[in-house]
Amino acid sequence: MLHHLLARNSDWAEDRRRADPAYFERMAQGQQPSYFWIGCSDSRVPENVVGGLDPGEIFVHRNVANLVHSTDFSLLSALEFAIDVLGIREIIVCGHTSCGGIAAASRGLVNGLADHWLEALRRLARRNEADLSAFPEGPARNDRLAELSVIEAVARLAETPILQRAWARGDRVSVHGLLYRLSEGELRNLDVTLTGAHLGRDAKE
Numbered sequence: 001m002l003h004h005l006l007a008r009n010s011d012w013a014e015d016r017r018r019a020d021p022a023y024f025e026r027m028a029q030g031q032q033p034s035y036f037w038i039g040c041s042d043s044r045v046p047e048n049v050v051g052g053l054d055p056g057e058i059f060v061h062r063n064v065a066n067l068v069h070s071t072d073f074s075l076l077s078a079l080e081f082a083i084d085v086l087g088i089r090e091i092i093v094c095g096h097t098s099c100g101g102i103a104a105a106s107r108g109l110v111n112g113l114a115d116h117w118l119e120a121l122r123r124l125a126r127r128n129e130a131d132l133s134a135f136p137e138g139p140a141r142n143d144r145l146a147e148l149s150v151i152e153a154v155a156r157l158a159e160t161p162i163l164q165r166a167w168a169r170g171d172r173v174s175v176h177g178l179l180y181r182l183s184e185g186e187l188r189n190l191d192v193t194l195t196g197a198h199l200g201r202d203a204k205e
């Protein structure tokens with residue numbers, strides 16, 4: 001299997017060099033991505049591919065069920081680097097339909113270590129019981145929980161000291177929530193974007 005991957009890589013690199021001889025030299029100079037993507041580890045939601053983007057265009061953090069935990073130093077380090085060093089101004093949390101992490105959280109405590117990671121989802125489901133019960137149990141209700149989880153993640157990001165500091169100094173950073181529909185291949189904007197305006201401050205250039 002690894003041999004297969006390495007052979008595919010070799011073909012890809014050769015194709016790129018043929019199309020653009022300076023491509024890899026340019027890549028090695030540095031990155032200037034426009035977006036920071038927080039997405040699920042799911043193999044069916046590769047941000048570059050579904051966003052139609054080339055290497056170098058999107059900075060990425062992915063975890064099971066695209067959760068934002070305020071104790072996740074891997075995510076927070078990437079977020080801080082994205083805003084403070086790379087100067088990225090578009091932050092995206094992207095959930096997706098048919099998410100295995102969401103389904104596991106809905107099933108209850110059966111997954112070992114993942115149960116701890118997914119605990120926040122079970123709490124979110126309990127808090128939104130009335131909303132969720134309007135959807136039939138199973139995929140439809142899970143997909144609604146995926147939406148609610150993205151909305152929650154956007155709000156949690158906005159509360160991090162990293163975003164609060166960025167907005168306080170006038171950086172025009174936006175945090176968006178999207179949902180990717182696996183059965184259609186479409187990204188849907190959940191229209192829950194936060195720009196710091198909710199803090200009562202006008203973002204400045």
Ligand SMILES: [Zn+2]
Pocket residue numbers: 040041042064065066096098099100101102
């Ligand atoms: Zn997922």
